[in-house]
Amino acid sequence: MALRHLFATPVLELSLSTDPNFENFRAELEAACRMLADEDSAGRAWCKANGYGGYTSYASLDDLPTRASVFGELKTLLDRHAKAFATDLAFDLKGGRLKLDSLWVNVLKPGAAHSGHIHPHSVISGTVYVATPKGSSALKLEDPRLPLMMAAPPRRADAPQDQQAFVYLRPEPGTVFMWESWLRHEVPASRAKTDRISISFNYAWK
Secondary structure: OOOOOOOOOOEEEEEOOOOOOHHHHHHHHHHHHHHHHHHOHHHHHHHHHHOOOEEEOOOOOOOHHHHOHHHHHHHHHHHHHHHHHHHHOOOOOOOOOEEEEEEEEEEEOOOOOEEEEOOOOOOEEEEEEEEOOOOOOOEEEEOOOHHHOOOOOOOOOOOOHHHOOEEEEOOOOOEEEEEEOOOOEEEOOOOOOOOEEEEEEEEEEO
């Protein structure tokens, strides 16, 4: 008898913190994120109008890699890892390539959350974590089969991770998560006393 685990949902986890210059890079990223939060009045207005608990540049700025050199450095790192992840996923890009088409800052205030969502029109999405104070939220991933389970009983609390309905990934500064963009995910309410800062991104097939 064979038990086959089919149709896997790969999630890439890596850390930028192994670089000896990481702390300087991380501090520069944090300073750039906070600068945008202070100066991007259009972004702050969008956050207020849409009930976002903090600041995001998602709806206001689309030029981060050229706006600040540290974001350009981050793009170079992400491009390399996204290319490797696409190879691991066995993507046949038909002569095309994956292109970073959006990169945005998230400064989540204490108590704030980001409800469940996917990233339409993208192939690979992910997040780089810049500041993860004690008590800040994990990344919550949802089993994509969940809407199809109908009358299935719940999983035991000790079920293997690949059989759980939700998986919580807890990042540290420098952690990068990448996943296929159809994977539903959310950020539960942060219990930290200071800001949780991250930079999210999408890659499209061009």
